[in-house]
Each structure stands twice: as C-alpha cells, then as structure tokens.
Amino acid sequence: MISQTNNLKQLPQVAVVMVPLPAQGHLNQLLHLSHLITSYGIPVHYAGSTTHNRQAKLRLHGWDSQSLAKIHFHDFQLPPYHSPPPSIDTSVPFPNHLTALFQASSTHLREPVSQLLHQLSQNFSRVVVIHDIIMAYVIQDVKLIPNAKVFTFVPTSAFTMFADTWESIPEEVKPFQLDSKDIPENIPTGEGCATKEMVEFAINQVQCLGFESGWIYNTSRAIDGRYVTLLEKLSSTKSRIKHFALGPFHPVHIKNENGENRHQCLKWLDEQEKGSVIYVSFGSTTSLTDDQIEELANGLETSKVKFIWVLRSADRTNIFEEADKFRKAQLPEGYEDRVRDRGMVVRDWAPQLEILAHPSTGGFMSHCGWNSCMESLSMGVPIAAWPMHSDQPRNAALLSEVLRVGILVRDWAHRGEIVKSSTIENVVKTLMASEEGKEMMKRAAELGESVRGSVAEGGVCCLERDSFIAHMSE
Numbered sequence: 420m421i422s423q424t425n426n427l428k429q430l431p432q433v434a435v436v437m438v439p440l441p442a443q444g445h446l447n448q449l450l451h452l453s454h455l456i457t458s459y460g461i462p463v464h465y466a467g468s469t470t471h472n473r474q475a476k477l478r479l480h481g482w483d484s485q486s487l488a489k490i491h492f493h494d495f496q497l498p499p500y501h502s503p504p505p506s507i508d509t510s511v512p513f514p515n516h517l518t519a520l521f522q523a524s525s526t527h528l529r530e531p532v533s534q535l536l537h538q539l540s541q542n543f544s545r546v547v548v549i550h551d552i553i554m555a556y557v558i559q560d561v562k563l564i565p566n567a568k569v570f571t572f573v574p575t576s577a578f579t580m581f582a583d584t585w586e587s588i589p590e591e592v593k594p595f596q597l598d599s600k601d602i603p604e605n606i607p608t609g610e611g612c613a614t615k616e617m618v619e620f621a622i623n624q625v626q627c628l629g630f631e632s633g634w635i636y637n638t639s640r641a642i643d644g645r646y647v648t649l650l651e652k653l654s655s656t657k658s659r660i661k662h663f664a665l666g667p668f669h670p671v672h673i674k675n676e677n678g679e680n681r682h683q684c685l686k687w688l689d690e691q692e693k694g695s696v697i698y699v700s701f702g703s704t705t706s707l708t709d710d711q712i713e714e715l716a717n718g719l720e721t722s723k724v725k726f727i728w729v730l731r732s733a734d735r736t737n738i739f740e741e742a743d744k745f746r747k748a749q750l751p752e753g754y755e756d757r758v759r760d761r762g763m764v765v766r767d768w769a770p771q772l773e774i775l776a777h778p779s780t781g782g783f784m785s786h787c788g789w790n791s792c793m794e795s796l797s798m799g800v801p802i803a804a805w806p807m808h809s810d811q812p813r814n815a816a817l818l819s820e821v822l823r824v825g826i827l828v829r830d831w832a833h834r835g836e837i838v839k840s841s842t843i844e845n846v847v848k849t850l851m852a853s854e855e856g857k858e859m860m861k862r863a864a865e866l867g868e869s870v871r872g873s874v875a876e877g878g879v880c881c882l883e884r885d886s887f888i889a890h891m892s893e
Contacts, residue, residue: 433892434543436464438532438550438557441471441524442517443478443703443734444790445551445574448637450475450490451668452549452572454482457489459888464539466532468524469494470737480772481670495531497523505733507706512834513808514704515614520736522620525556533560540564547891549635553620555627562630568891569631570663575789575810577638577646577664578817582606584653595652601645603820607812607831633890637666637789639880641869642796643817663887665880667797671871673776682770684727685777687763691725694781694860697803697851698774700729701786705807709749711837716754718843724851725761727780729769775800781860782850784828787811792818799867801859803828803850805838824863826850 435456439449446467453463465472472492479487500523503516536558539546546567550558551574561567573580582602585593586609613621640647647664654660675685688696699719701707707715712730719726730748748766755764771791774780775798783795784803792814795802802825804815818825828846829838850856873880 432543433545433547434462434464434539435547435549435891436466436532436536436539438466438528438548438554439471439475440551440554440574441468441520442514443474444788446471446475447478447790448574448668449549449551449572450479451481452635452637452665453490454486455665455668455884456888457486461888461892462491463489464491464493464535466493466528466535467495468497468528470497470739474738478768480770481673493531493535495528497527500736502736505704505706505735507708507732512611512705513613513617514733515616516733517704517736518614518616518620521553521617525554525620525624528554528557529559532557536561536564536567540566545892552628553624555624559627570633570635570891571628571631572635572637574637576643576792576814576817577636577650577662578643578821579789579810579813580636581646581649581653582813583609584650597649601649603816605820606816607806611831611834612808612810612812631660633661633663633887635663635665635887637668637793638664639666639793639797639870639873640664640883641866641873641879642793642822661890663883663890665884665887667793667870667874669772669794669797671797671874673773673798675773675777682773684763684765684769685773688727688774688777688779691779693778695851696725696727696779697782697784697847698727698729698771698780698800699784700769700771700791701805701807702788702791703731703734704788705786706733707748708837712748713751714837714840715843716751717840719762719847720754720758721840722844722847722851723761724847726758726847727763727765727769727774729765731766731768772798782847782856784847787814787818789814796822796824796863796866797870799864801825801850801856801863803846805829806831806834822862822866824859824866826855826859 437449437453439446453465457463472494501519505514505516536546544566548558548561548569549572552571561569647662651662732748772794775794780800783800784805785791786807787804788811802818804818804825805828806812806815812831819827826846826849872878
C-alpha cells in the first residue's frame with residue numbers, strides 16, 4: 420500500500436473500477452473481466468452510460484445472474500449527441516456512426532468517474548482503474564489520487580497490438596531484430612481500417628497514456644504468447660510497464676442445458692450431427708448491403724453445408740430505440756423455406772458462446788473481432804475470416820497465417836468488392852468438407868484444449884491471473 424496511515428491500514432484493501440468503451444465488443448470484454456476479478460472476492464465498479472450498462476448486462480452470456488449481481492454498476496447520463504443510422508457504404512466499412520458516441524462518452528464521463536474514484540479512494544486503501552485504451556481521457560484525474568493505480572486494457576490480440584506498434588517505429592531506431600516468421604510478409608496494412616475521425620479520436624486518447632502500471636490483454640499465451648513476449652521486450656527498452664495475458668475472460672466450460680428460456684437455435688443444433696454446422700455472424704458493428712446479403716445467402720445455399728446465420732444490421736448508438744425506424748436486412752424471396760431442412764436464420768441477438776461451444780458447430784464465418792476470435796479459439800472452432808474494419812484484418816492474419824486455424828473469405832486489398840456466392844461456397848466447403856479443413860479443425864481443437872487447460876487450476880493463465888491480482892493489490 421502507498422499510504423502508511425493508520426486510517427488507510429484499517430480500510431478494506433482493494434476496489435476495482437472498469438471504464439469500457441461503449442461498443443459491444445469492448446463492453447463485453449470488460450464485463451467478463453469484472454466477473455473474473457469478483458471471483459477473487461474483490462469488489463468491481465463498472466462505470467458507463469445508463470444505456471450501455473444496460474446493453475452490456477442484457478447481452479452477457481456464460482455467467483449466471485448471481486455473478487452479475489456482485490458487480491456494482493454506475494449509470495451516468497450522457498447529453499444529446501449526433502446519432503445517425505449505421506452506414507451500409509462498402510467503401511467506408513468502419514461504423515463511423517458510433518464516433519460521436521465515443522467522443523461524448525470520453526468528454527462527459529470524466530467528471531462523474533473522477534468523483535467515483537475520489538469517493539472510493541476514501542473507503543479503500545487501494546483503488547485500481549482498468550480502462551479501455553481509447554477511453555484514457557476519462558481517467559486522467561486518477562493522477563491526483565495517491566492510493567490509485569491504473570491498468571490499460573488492450574481490446575485486441577497481442578499480435579495486432581505488436582504489429583501496429585512495430586510498424587510505427589522508424590526502421591533506423593527499431594530496438595531489436597525480429598525473426599522472419601514473427602510478422603507475415605503479406606500482413607494487411609492499416610489502410611481503410613478506420614475513418615479519419617476515428618483515427619484522430621484514438622490518437623488523442625493514446626496521448627493521454629503514460630502513467631499506467633500495466634497493460635491487460637484478453638488473450639492467452641497459448642494463442643499469441645510470442646507477441647506478448649515481444650511487447651514485453653519492447654516495453655523493457657523504454658519503460659517498466661508490465662503486460663498481463665489474462666484471457667480468455669469469458670467462461671470456457673459452457674453447459675448445454677435444456678430450459679424454457681433456451682434459444683431456439685440451440686435446440687436446432689441439438690438435432691444436427693457433430694461438427695456439421697457453420698455459424699455465420701459478423702458482430703455488432705457491421706451491416707451488409709442487400710447485394711452482399713444475396714450473394715452470401717446463395718453461397719450458403721449452394722454449399723449444401725448446414726448453417727446458422729445471424730442476420731442483423733449494425734448496432735445503433737442506442738440499441739433500445741424502436742427497431743422499426745431502421746433498415747432491416749432482406750433475404751431473397753422464399754429463401755428461408757428453401758433452406759429450412761439445413762439452415763437457420765437468426766435475426767435477434769444470438770447466444771454466441773453457447774453456439775460455439777455446442778458439439779454440432781464445426782466452423783465459424785466471422786468478421787474477426789477479437790471477442791469472436793477468442794470465443795471461437797477457446798472452443799476449438801476454426802474460422803472463415805471475413806474482416807470488415809479496425810483490428811479485424813490483422814486478427815484475420817493471425818488466424819490464417821500464424822495459427823493456421825482459419826481461411827480468408829476475402830483478401831483485405833479487395834475489401835470494397837462484393838464477395839460472390841461462388842467464393843463463399845468454396846470457402847465454406849473448404850473449411851467444413853475438405854482435407855485442408857480437417858487439418859484446420861484439428862489444429863483448432865488442439866489450440867482450444869491448450870487454452871482451456873491454461874485457465875484450469877495450475878495452468879499458465881490461472882497463475883498469471885493470480886500474479887496480476889497480487890500486483891494490482893500492492
């Protein structure tokens with residue numbers, strides 16, 4: 420403990436405050452991490468807008484309601500901000516309609532979060548803040564609290580984080596040499612991954628860093644431990660920041676239980692053969708054009724492979740607004756009747772963890788958001804990688820080029836083009852019904868076993884979590 424006063428010595432030791440970015444993949448990861456930390460008997464305070472705290476709780480899977488009740492949610496109101504509908508412009512795949520939300524959250528959450536931190540600092544001998552890397556502005560006032568400690572959460576793979584960082588260092592001042600296999604030669608560039616407005620926002624946030632005690636990753640050393648080590652090596656040349664690979668944050672043992680509230684797609688999966696179904700979902704920030712939906716529909720149909728397809732538009736800034744105000748994705752006429760015997764289209768929020776953990780699921784066509792990657796890899800499910808924006812192209816490279824547990828649907832260089840049904844058909848068949856696919860399935864299954872073993876008692880991740888809890892409590 421920093422303070423040696425009798426008063427602080429008598430206080431409860433540690434409280435943790437989570438500050439997530441208000442986008443589903445970010446909200447979800449830090450809510451899962453909140454559950455892990457409460458399992459150590461440490462209170463967690465989850466700070467966000469009223470709307471997005473509600474969203475995070477509504478969509479959480481893998482934990483029971485009693486676990487959720489252990490977390491203290493602090494609901495803060497945001498002032499009105501510009502909230503356009505999600506774009507379906509293929510030339511700008513990044514969900515730029517969320518940028519105004521991010522800016523409003525960054526600006527207006529600073530004061531209430533600061534008040535929360537000062538209040539907790541009076542009641543606990545140590546306050547630990549864990550914030551999303553692009554919500555750094557919100558927690559600036561923690562520097563004024565002597566018994567507070569800060570950790571930065573990196574919501575992507577260590578591979579992507581290292582590749583981005585390494586690329587930003589001029590060649591003449593790179594501190595060490597890489598092995599030729601560390602970063603694939605054909606790794607996608609950052610071009611087209613985000614809009615100018617989002618890049619500027621992220622840069623401004625990262626410039627607020629510099630006083631954190633460590634960086635936290637939702638990854639496993641079984642997946643990209645090489646890149647955690649490289650990040651540690653890079654940090655050792657300029658700072659003493661510690662790097663913690665604490666993932667997967669989500670539960671890795673999902674019970675396939677019957678119940679009246681069980682989603683219909685899980686009941687459908689119960690009736691299918693082991694490993695026979697490909698799960699198709701592109702996350703919460705992607706809207707496909709009508710032309711692309713038609714090509715995907717036809718490709719899945721002609722592949723003759725069983726599928727569950729989550730067909731949704733991207734999240735609005737407020738998911739609780741009336742849905743009928745916004746565009747709904749349309750399928751070809753009569754499509755669902757034609758594929759009824761071997762396919763299911765889901766238009767609501769799907770229980771992804773349970774789907775990936777189900778023995779009938781043999782593959783995942785994904786946008787490669789890091790949440791989805793971690794869930795799929797921990798369940799031993801190979802991926803047909805179809806990146807859309809942000810960190811996804813480089814996550815896809817990790818899957819296909821480094822781990823070799825995935826196959827690309829579309830090369831990032833052709834991101835503005837419609838992917839034809841014939842390409843989709845071939846990719847699905849390759850992943851689900853070829854010798855090459857069998858090898859990917861085998862590697863994915865082995866990797867899944869390693870990841871699940873790492874979080875078991877005595878496993879490398881379990882020990883790293885223990886180490887992190889000890890370090891943050893010092």
